[in-house]
Amino acid sequence: MKRLKFEHRITALYLILGALWILFSDKLLGYLFSDIASLSRFQTFKGVFYVVTTAVFFYFFITKHLVKLRNTEKELENHKQNLTQLVHEKTKNLDEAIEALRKTNEKLNEKNKIINKQNTELKSTLKALKEMQFQLIQIEKMASLGILTAGISHEINNPLNFIMGGLTGLQNYIRESKIEDEKVELYLKSIKTGIERATSIMNGLNQLSRNNDELNEKCDLHAIIENSLAISKGQWKSNIEVIRQFAAYPILIPGNVGKLHQVFINLIVNAFQSIGDKGTVTITTETQKDKAIVTIADTGCGISKDKLSRITDPFYTTKEPGHGTGLGLSITYNIIQDHKGTLEFKSALKKGTTVTVVLPSKFI
Amino acid sequence: MGKVKILYVDDEAINLMLFQANLEKKYDILIAENPFTGLQHIAENKDIKVVVSDMKMPVMNGIEFILKARLLSSEVAYYILTGFEITEDIQEALNQGIIRRYFRKPFNIQEISREIENTITDYYEQQE
Ligand SMILES: Nc1ncnc2c1ncn2[C@@H]1O[C@H](COP(=O)(O)OP(=O)(O)OP(=O)(O)O)[C@@H](O)[C@H]1O
Ligand SMILES: [Mg+2]
Numbered sequence: 001m002k003r004l005k006f007e008h009r010i011t012a013l014y015l016i017l018g019a020l021w022i023l024f025s026d027k028l029l030g031y032l033f034s035d036i037a038s039l040s041r042f043q044t045f046k047g048v049f050y051v052v053t054t055a056v057f058f059y060f061f062i063t064k065h066l067v068k069l070r071n072t073e074k075e076l077e078n079h080k081q082n083l084t085q086l087v088h089e090k091t092k093n094l095d096e097a098i099e100a101l102r103k104t105n106e107k108l109n110e111k112n113k114i115i116n117k118q119n120t121e122l123k124s125t126l127k128a129l130k131e132m133q134f135q136l137i138q139i140e141k142m143a144s145l146g147i148l149t150a151g152i153s154h155e156i157n158n159p160l161n162f163i164m165g166g167l168t169g170l171q172n173y174i175r176e177s178k179i180e181d182e183k184v185e186l187y188l189k190s191i192k193t194g195i196e197r198a199t200s201i202m203n204g205l206n207q208l209s210r211n212n213d214e215l216n217e218k219c220d221l222h223a224i225i226e227n228s229l230a231i232s233k234g235q236w237k238s239n240i241e242v243i244r245q246f247a248a249y250p251i252l253i254p255g256n257v258g259k260l261h262q263v264f265i266n267l268i269v270n271a272f273q274s275i276g277d278k279g280t281v282t283i284t285t286e287t288q289k290d291k292a293i294v295t296i297a298d299t300g301c302g303i304s305k306d307k308l309s310r311i312t313d314p315f316y317t318t319k320e321p322g323h324g325t326g327l328g329l330s331i332t333y334n335i336i337q338d339h340k341g342t343l344e345f346k347s348a349l350k351k352g353t354t355v356t357v358v359l360p361s362k363f364i
Numbered sequence: 365m366g367k368v369k370i371l372y373v374d375d376e377a378i379n380l381m382l383f384q385a386n387l388e389k390k391y392d393i394l395i396a397e398n399p400f401t402g403l404q405h406i407a408e409n410k411d412i413k414v415v416v417s418d419m420k421m422p423v424m425n426g427i428e429f430i431l432k433a434r435l436l437s438s439e440v441a442y443y444i445l446t447g448f449e450i451t452e453d454i455q456e457a458l459n460q461g462i463i464r465r466y467f468r469k470p471f472n473i474q475e476i477s478r479e480i481e482n483t484i485t486d487y488y489e490q491q492e
Contacts, residue, residue: 165382
């Protein structure tokens with residue numbers, strides 16, 4: 001059965017008691033008293049009695065109910081307090097956990113930073129190693145080539161000498177016998193050209209294997225470049241303009257005067273040869289700290305990317321037979337290496353090539 | 365005055381033959397296939413004016429040979445032939461005036477001949 005609410009119960013009880021009292025109290029008084037005087041007197045007490053009785057009754061009834069309520073309320077309060085404390089504790093725990101996490105995160109971030117740094121370091125080391133490897137390969141190539149040429153050069157030059165001596169003898173003989181024949185002239189000329197070409201290859205190879213020369217002569221860069229331009233006159237076609245952007249002051253560097261001439265002759269001749277119709281060759285000189293920097297920029301045919309790595313290889317040439325031995329740049333590279341300098345090419349096909357030579361400028 | 369006497373030392377027989385064949389009209393050419401024969405010639409022919417020697421030879425190189433030859437005859441003009449680039453030895457000999465010049469192989473006989481001519485002229489001018 002559904003329990004009635006407290007206020008309903010109390011109201012119902014009051015109504016029932018009141019009703020019963022009204023119905024039966026007069027009857028009860030009738031039984032107890034027969035005289036009117038006492039009856040009317042008790043009639044007054046009857047009201048008081050009812051009020052007192054109901055008051056006592058209600059007092060207990062409400063008190064009982066209130067006690068229950070108060071207990072509940074107290075329990076609730078306790079509960080609430082417990083909860084608050086619990087929440088408080090949990091919050092504190094959470095705060096601690098968050099703090100710990102934050103610290104971990106910070107540490108992780110730091111670790112991450114270190115890893116990133118190490119990563120970049122590794123990358124640059126790898127790059128340096130690759131460059132070094134390339135240089136080592138190049139040096140190795142040159143070293144074995146040097147040993148080879150020293151041997152070959154001697155062996156080839158003797159037979160060349162035989163041909164040369166034989167040719168001289170024949171020329172004298174023909175002159176003395178007064179034989180005049182166009183064909184004979186052609187034959188002799190061909191032999192001579194052959195010897196000359198072979199000799200120039202041998203000379204180039206010899207340059208490659210030389211490495212014991214003085215490297216501490218006073219070299220005037222501008223003078224060397226001017227001389228090299230003069231020596232390269234043969235290749236300086238009239239359609240080529242040379243622009244000099246020299247530093248305003250003289251640049252003196254330690255090195256081997258002869259070899260540095262070779263470097264710039266090779267680079268200038270290459271630049272001249274790269275220009276077909278019309279073009280310019282711009283030569284720039286400057287110094288930076290302990291370095292002298294020379295750039296030779298041409299507006300010639302350029303070099304394709306795949307070929308760029310091969311141009312300093314000995315015998316690599318794209319020129320017609322008799323026009324290039326392909327030794328120019330490998331000699332140049334070697335000389336610059338001996339001078340502790342660097343040689344760098346930037347090129348775009350059909351646009352031109354810029355060669356940068358960096359040489360140490362400090363005398364030791 | 366007879367022909368000027370020249371000694372040519374080289375371990376390659378063909379070089380010797382050609383040198384002689386090409387220059388024998390002008391000069392009196394002595395040849396030696398090794399430095400020892402060369403030294404012998406110098407000892408026996410005090411009138412040798414010019415000595416041309418190959419650089420690379422077995423046992424003794426050209427400069428070593430010339431240093432020995434100088435002890436026998438210092439009046440002589442010495443020349444070196446090299447099939448290779450100039451070496452430190454050659455540079456040193458040039459600096460010290462032990463040799464007058466060096467020639468590269470393959471050499472041009474006319475060039476050598478011109479050089480010898482100059483030397484001889486110098487020599488006779490000094491004599492006068
Ligand atoms: N300035 C340049 N412009 C375009 N191509 C170039 C230039 N310099 C070099 N090259 C390329 O590099 C090749 C190699 O050059 P290198 O100087 O070693 O030999 P070469 O010029 O062919 O012959 P050599 O120098 O012995 O006469 C050239 O044949 C050419 O193809
Ligand atoms: Mg070249």
